Amino acid sequence: MKNMPIFINKEVKDKTKKFWFGLGVPIVIGFGWTFVVVGFIVNLPNFGEWLANNENILVDLFLVIMINLGHLVIWPLLVWWLMSRANTIDDLYYKKGAWMSMKLYIAWMAIIVVYVIIILIFTGGRGM
Secondary structure (H helix, E strand, C coil), rough: CCCCCCCCCCHHHHHHHHHHHHHHHHHHHHHHHHHHHHHHHCCCCHHHHHHHHCHHHHHHHHHHHHHHHHHHHHHHHHHHHHHHHHHHHHCHHHHHHHHHHHHHHHHHHHHHHHHHHHHHHHHCCCCC
């Protein structure tokens, strides 16, 4: 059987690539930042012992901010940047992909908020 291409023509292929670029880049970079910071923290030698014995709240606060920066701040900023870039170059498919990424970001934030509320309800506010 002969290999058939997925796309009928080059124009459809280019539009699909632009959509997936607009959708995937903010998600991959946002979560990538989070995973890189967590991986860095986990792989530091004796870091767990040092962190457990550390009484400085600023170190803990800094680590929490760095871990959550990726999926809370970098993801929507990249979406905003891609949408403004799409408006500048008048490319509908970048904009559609970025808009879908923003919808997924909103859904992700809703999941996090519901999760925190459930934890607070079942633990009486002492679970976090």
